Amino acid sequence: MTWSRALKETFRSALRVDRPRLEPLLALRAAAGVAIVIGLALLLSTPAVAASSAFGAYAAGTATFQRSWRPRPTLALAVGVAVSVTAFLGYLAAAHWAAFLPLLAVWAFLVGMAWVLGPTAGILASLTMSVMLIVVTLPSSVVGALGHSAVIAFGGVVQAALIVVFPVRRWGPQRDALADAFAAEADYARRLREDPVAPFDPEPLMTARSAAAVTPRQARRRPRELGGKRVLAERIRPVLALLADPEVGAAAEGPERDRARELLGAAASVLDAVARAVRNAAPVRVPEAARAVLVDEPPPEELTGAARRAAVRLTGLLGQAVDSADDPSGPDNPSTGYLPRPTLLALVPVAVRAARREMQWDSPVFRHSLRLAVVAPTGYALGAALPLGHGYWAPMASVLILRPDFSQTYARAVARFAGTLVGVTVATGVMRLATPSAYACGVLAVAAAGLTYFLLRTSYAISQAALSAYVVFLLGMGGSRWEQTVPERVLLTLLGGLLAMLAYIVFPAWETPRLRERLAERIEATGRYAAAALDAYADPGADKRRRAVREDLLDARATTVAWNQALARADAEPVRRRGLSRREARAADAALTALGRVPMLLEAHFPGPDAPPVPAASAFAAALRDATAAAARAVRERRPPDLSPVRDALAAWPPPPAESSARDRVARRTAELLVDALDDLEAALRRRR
Structure with missing residues (x-):
């Protein structure tokens, strides 16, 4: 895909509005948490403290909208504590550039590595970075920073308490x-x-x-x-x-x-x-x-x-x-067995091991972390050097825009700029015309937060418009200079977006060159799944055969989803296909889909433990497993695969006699279907002259 077409498709996707099922009760509960925190802080302390607590409550409320299988109170508490610690560390170093810029770089790198745990962890980690950049401008002493950090954590506690007291769609x-x-x-x-x-x-x-x-x-x-x-x-x-x-x-x-x-x-x-x-x-x-x-x-x-x-x-x-x-x-009986999920504390060593595995030069997550580590301090330095004020808007935009893949990074840059332009324009216009008091700013901030929660799953651009207004109202409540003009804030957001887009161009993590590796993984995993299903016919009485089928099925599914995601990302990238054309990729995908469908048919016809074995299935399964592993190596080495050993194994499989069981005939017929699918795969990957 050319750059012009890739950017056109990216801009179009950035401004697309989805129509998912809206959840007004969840938005109302999260906005109520923000309102409670702001109201208590304004009554008991200063507007600056209220602004800090509102950031924590907002981040904890946002966590409850992410697609995670963990309990929502746990997520709210975890994010509240993480944001609190981040804000305090940022304030300790904010007065000294020699300490703050390295802290920004290290924290940004850790935020990027959080993506090894999935998109939810990566998104929530990005929130901690943005709060660090904003809140460090509010306190005036270390004791004040400690107090601000405490009220930020209190915002997470309030959100968690509301979830427990007013549950909405438990286990939704x-x-x-x-x-x-x-x-x-x-x-x-x-x-x-x-x-x-x-x-x-x-x-x-x-x-x-x-x-x-x-x-x-x-x-x-449960x-x-x-x-x-x-x-x-x-x-x-x-x-x-x-x-x-x-x-x-x-x-x-x-x-x-x-x-x-x-x-x-x-x-x-x-x-x-x-x-x-x-x-x-x-x-x-x-x-x-x-x-x-x-x-x-x-x-x-x-x-x-x-x-x-x-x-x-x-x-x-x-x-x-x-x-x-x-x-x-x-309730479900836990003694019957369940799929175990580690607790948050037990997840720490899992995350460390996953991060170590990603410490490779060609890893998209590792490259994403390095981009963040460079862009965040660079944006902060540029924002501070420009005579615009509130220079943290530039690095905050970069951190929230950058993603490990090209299409999301560029789409979010466009959407954030458009949303910020609208949100800042409206909010600053309200501040200039109405000159609201601190309490009025708090009310406006709660309304903007509720609107953000309500529209969070519809469009990134629309939700960013509401979020930008929320930040403007909070800063006005905290005593910051709201007189800053709309063009200045928009220019800083544009600067942050350009830095994020430029960082991806300079240090990309293209998915297109990795397509062969993804294809090889899928070939090998699908071959193992089909071979395991045939082994279950060769030795019906072995329980380990059934377990092997299940494990290989899960591996085949994982590689299929990884391949589909890689193919979709590669289609959106402005990178030339070298070694694996679009037509070859589609043909190979169709052949592997047919190949993976055959063991699914075998699963529906599995013999019982008392059924007689099918000896020929064992030899065919061994040949299939070896041939697909060799084909995967050939794909990685850019060689045409040779799947003739599977055809030879089928030729050595004698046709079942007329008095044979239906399962014998099904096993023989599915072996023929496997060979047909492998022929299509071989033809799809055969190098053209």
């Missing part, structure tokens, strides 16, 4: 994640009606698995319907694929196909009903038409063989999902 993020997984499977069932080999996006199931991980304390309080229904969703997915597949499931045409389409449509309706029940903590209301197809009628006579068994199993699994959702009361 976990419910949404599980409901999204069922809704994604409902959409998958509908697409299978029209396209029997439609791909399935594994990201909703991965998100549901992340949401299901809980701490021991959460496990004791609602029952969030404890086991994710496993049902995992089991339903391969059964839907097997029923729709024309090779090993329902016939491609005729009454069997019509009956399969009817069952898939009914399954989609039931899955949608389960998703709504989980999301709203309500009983399941299954449409009568779907209930008649899946529950009230006997197993369909039009289906035979594997398709009939898939229909019977699908009916049973959907019945379990409906029954479990109809009993939403009662």
Whole structure:
């Protein structure tokens, strides 16, 4: 993509307005926390202290809107304490440039490395940096700075207390994640009606698995319907694929196909009903038409063989999902086992190990940290040198704009500039025309904070307009010079945005050159998953085979999501594709999607522990595992892969005799489908002359 086209797409995405479900009660509660803190501080102390406490309350309230699976009070407290410590350290060094600029650089580097824990940690860490830059201008002594830090932490305590006293949608993020997984499977069932080999996006199931991980304390309080229904969703997915597949499931045409389409449509309706029940903590209301197809009628006579068994199993699994959702009361029993999530203290060594792994020159997170470490002190120095006042607006803009990838950094730069222009213009106009008192500024700040919370998930540009107004009103309440003109503040924000964009150009972390590595990881992981599924046929009685299938499935999903994200980022980058063209990437993606679909069919047809083994499956699985590992090495080394050993292993697999079981025939047929997918992959990556 050329630079002009990349910038055009970036500007367009920066000003896009999403229409997600708004949550006014959450926004009202967070704004109430800010109001309580500001009101108490104004009554008991000075406006400057009120401004400090409001920053802490705002940051803690923002934390509760991030997509995290941890309890909201814990997040609010953690962010309140982190912002408090940051502000105090910043004030201690603010009077001495020789100490403050290195502190800015070190803290900015740590803020960047917080992205190893995910976007939520990175975003919240950026808030601490922005508060450090603003609050250090308020206190006048070390004792005053200590007091300001204490009231900042108090803001986090107030937000946490409000969450406990006035809960809104307990376990809401976990419910949404599980409901999204069922809704994604409902959409998958509908697409299978029209396209029997439609791909399935594994990201909703991965998100549901992340949401299901809980701490021991959460496990004791988790609602029952969030404890086991994710496993049902995992089991339903391969059964839907097997029923729709024309090779090993329902016939491609005729009454069997019509009956399969009817069952898939009914399954989609039931899955949608389960998703709504989980999301709203309500009983399941299954449409009568779907209930008649899946529950009230006997197993369909039009289906035979594997398709009939898939229909019977699908009916049973959907019945379990409906029954479990109809009993939403009662806590989950932690003794039954759960996915463990480390506590915040236990997360510290995990973060340290993850940061050590990212200490590599080509790591996007490490490069992001280095960019922040240079841009933050540079912006602060430039802002202080310019005769504009409030020079911290420049580095604050840079810190909040910079992201580890190109498209988000440039989109946020445009959105922040546009939002700041509007927000500062409106807020400064109000300050000039109305000259409000400290109490009036506090009221205006609370209103702006509530508007920010309400619009936080709609558009970054719109939320930044409200946030800029919030900062202006707070500084006016704290006694800072609000007479600074709109052009000066906007120019400093523009300077910070230009510094962030220039930093990415000078020291980029392009995703395009990493596509081959992502593709190689996906090839190897998908090959291991398919081989593990075949091994389960070769040795049905071994429990370790089933566990290996599950572990390799999770690895395959992770590499698939990483590949999809890398491909999307590469498509937005103004970098020439070298060694892997767009057409080759799309063709390889289609081949790997087909390759990953085959073991999913095998999962729906797994033999029981008493079933006879299929010896030929073991040799084919070994050849498949070795060949895909070799193909991954070839992709990394820019060589065309050679997958002929898998074809040779299929040729050595004798056709099953007529009296063989259905599972023997399914294993042999899926091996042929695997070879077809590998042929497509080999053709996609064959180097052109």
